[in-house]
Amino acid sequence: MQLNFWLLLLLLTINSNAVQFNQVPLVGPDDWNLNALPSPNATGHLVFDTISSLLQHWPNTRYHYGHTIVPGTIPTGTLLYHGRNDPEVPTGREWAATDSEFARVFCVEPVECWLLTLVTTRPLRVLYFDGSSANKMPDGPMDTQDLLAWGAVLPERATVEWEYERLNRMCDTLGFDAMQLNFEVMLCNFTDGVQIQTLSKLEEEPRFPHPTYATFHSSVWHDHSPGETRIRLDLPHAISFYDTVLVPSLVSSRYGKARRDHRVLGIDERDVLAVLARVRTIPSHLVLSSNSGIDWRTLFQGIRDRYTIRLDVLQSVLVEDNSVQRAFVLIQTLLGPYRLRSAVVPPPSGSDTAFAAPVFRLCATAHTLFADSESVQATFTESEQLLLTAVRETDKEICRTLVRMWAEGVLALTRDPASALSPDLRLARKWRAEVDRLMDWLGWSVWVQCRPACTAPQESCYLPGVPFSMEEWNSTTPRCVRLFEPYAGLPEWYAGIFAYFFLWDGGGILTAF
Ligand SMILES: *[C@@H]1O[C@H](CO)[C@@H](O)[C@H](O)[C@H]1NC(C)=O
Ligand SMILES: *[C@@H]1O[C@H](CO)[C@@H](O)[C@H](O)[C@H]1NC(C)=O
Numbered sequence: 001m002q003l004n005f006w007l008l009l010l011l012l013t014i015n016s017n018a019v020q021f022n023q024v025p026l027v028g029p030d031d032w033n034l035n036a037l038p039s040p041n042a043t044g045h046l047v048f049d050t051i052s053s054l055l056q057h058w059p060n061t062r063y064h065y066g067h068t069i070v071p072g073t074i075p076t077g078t079l080l081y082h083g084r085n086d087p088e089v090p091t092g093r094e095w096a097a098t099d100s101e102f103a104r105v106f107c108v109e110p111v112e113c114w115l116l117t118l119v120t121t122r123p124l125r126v127l128y129f130d131g132s133s134a135n136k137m138p139d140g141p142m143d144t145q146d147l148l149a150w151g152a153v154l155p156e157r158a159t160v161e162w163e164y165e166r167l168n169r170m171c172d173t174l175g176f177d178a179m180q181l182n183f184e185v186m187l188c189n190f191t192d193g194v195q196i197q198t199l200s201k202l203e204e205e206p207r208f209p210h211p212t213y214a215t216f217h218s219s220v221w222h223d224h225s226p227g228e229t230r231i232r233l234d235l236p237h238a239i240s241f242y243d244t245v246l247v248p249s250l251v252s253s254r255y256g257k258a259r260r261d262h263r264v265l266g267i268d269e270r271d272v273l274a275v276l277a278r279v280r281t282i283p284s285h286l287v288l289s290s291n292s293g294i295d296w297r298t299l300f301q302g303i304r305d306r307y308t309i310r311l312d313v314l315q316s317v318l319v320e321d322n323s324v325q326r327a328f329v330l331i332q333t334l335l336g337p338y339r340l341r342s343a344v345v346p347p348p349s350g351s352d353t354a355f356a357a358p359v360f361r362l363c364a365t366a367h368t369l370f371a372d373s374e375s376v377q378a379t380f381t382e383s384e385q386l387l388l389t390a391v392r393e394t395d396k397e398i399c400r401t402l403v404r405m406w407a408e409g410v411l412a413l414t415r416d417p418a419s420a421l422s423p424d425l426r427l428a429r430k431w432r433a434e435v436d437r438l439m440d441w442l443g444w445s446v447w448v449q450c451r452p453a454c455t456a457p458q459e460s461c462y463l464p465g466v467p468f469s470m471e472e473w474n475s476t477t478p479r480c481v482r483l484f485e486p487y488a489g490l491p492e493w494y495a496g497i498f499a500y501f502f503l504w505d506g507g508g509i510l511t512a513f
């Protein structure tokens with residue numbers, strides 16, 4: 001045991017310089033300036049976040065305007081559901097849902113409730129629209145569908161009346177079996193590729209706590225990664241309206257706006273044509289990885305796993321404990337694989353953080369060095385170029401922020417080793433601002449949590465927004481809601497749900513209370 005330990009230490013000491021293989025140097029020394037903030041118009045982090053949030057309910061409630069269109073496939077043997085008030089089986093284009101709890105909302109008692117269960121008999125090729133794309137609202141969620149249906153964003157058509165016309169246009173021109181909108185599958189042909197498994201007349205749902213509880217709850221299953229897994233997406237053909245090469249006209253309309261207000265409305269005609277042309281190049285079969293073999297979903301998730309929890313802890317250490325010392329330990333851990341011994345031996349002095357540039361570079365390129373090589377890039381689709389840029393820009397800013405803090409900690413310790421960084425309120429405040437800025441820039445919705453966490457088994461953490469609480473669409477404060485009364489003292493929220501479902505229920509919910 002002991003021998004191994006010393007041997008390990010010896011090896012670590014010998015390998016104190018990073019040797020990078022197979023690398024095509026694409027960036028000059030200027031790129032490793034620790035003080036250079038990302039451009040306000042850069043969108044790599046937005047592509048990174050939207051792509052790694054696809055088919056997850058929570059982030060797509062928070063940012064309910066869609067920005068991504070991705071082809072995907074629903075495998076053979078997958079169950080789909082359709083609820084209605086009569087036993088008639090649709091024959092034309094009609095909606096289905098991946099969860100029966102959702103389908104059931106559409107056969108609310110006291111009218112008869114019929115639940116149709118379908119099963120796919122072959123892989124269904126679907127086109128998925130992210131955001132809260134099943135909600136017919138004029139202020140954003142329909143933008144990307146409008147573009148594909150009519151070649152323009154038409155907010156006045158965000159009504160139930162236009163729903164089937166929009167679907168017809170997309171089905172007739174795009175060559176897919178269905179449009180995937182949130183957890184709703186708009187089938188282009190109710191009899192092709194699916195067969196009826198059962199048609200059941202169901203008894204009433206329990207009225208306590210209220211008939212829509214199950215619906216609300218089923219969305220929670222798909223809140224976070226991996227989200228809805230019954231649709232497999234081919235990321236090598238993802239189209240993003242945050243792609244500034246494909247859609248440059250949106251750069252100026254986003255400028256200065258909060259992310260929640262980013263829309264596709266305002267896109268120019270040239271860019272619309274470019275997007276439509278790109279949609280036409282989507283192959284008719286599932287492509288999970290291109291010739292490069294890179295699994296983008298896994299690559300993205302691996303990066304999120306590295307930083308999600310630890311950045312959150314870092315922030316809380318700086319906010320709650322004001323402890324630079326603890327924060328420094330965390331930063332050292334976060335940068336573990338990149339803290340080159342050669343950068344700190346001999347110890348740097350003064351106040352210049354430039355000594356940390358090799359650490360920054362090693363950290364920022366670790367996940368992309370392979371993909372960055374010319375021979376690998378030669379195999380990429382245009383979408384993969386976008387995905388690579390997204391990883392590169394996101395990683396770079398995470399690393400720049402962390403490495404700069406690390407370098408400041410190293411310099412402070414060199415100046416005054418006895419201090420052990422504690423207490424240093426000035427540095428604590430500075431680092432806290434930096435971590436806040438980084439996390440805000442990344443915008444990962446997994447950090448929007450109920451705090452303190454919901455602990456009772458009958459509680460769940462609920463993010464207000466569409467469709468259950470329209471009036472709170474821009475809330476960033478989720479809350480614990482209880483299954484049973486008292487509903488955490490939030491009557492106005494329940495009033496929101498009541499108003500929404502009152503239309504279908506004819507007042508039945510209200511009278512039940
Ligand atoms: C639906 O598919 C069936 C079976 O393939 C076909 O006969 C029918 O014409 C299709 N309907 C439409 C509207 O395309
Ligand atoms: C960002 O975009 C705006 C609007 O198009 C433009 O005025 C500005 O110069 C751009 N800034 C940078 C740093 O590119």
Ligand SMILES: *[C@@H]1O[C@H](CO)[C@@H](O)[C@H](O)[C@H]1NC(C)=O
Pocket residue numbers: 474475
């Ligand atoms: C939410 O949106 C409303 C307008 O719809 C606005 O007045 C309010 O300031 C926004 N709140 C936040 C937290 O952005």
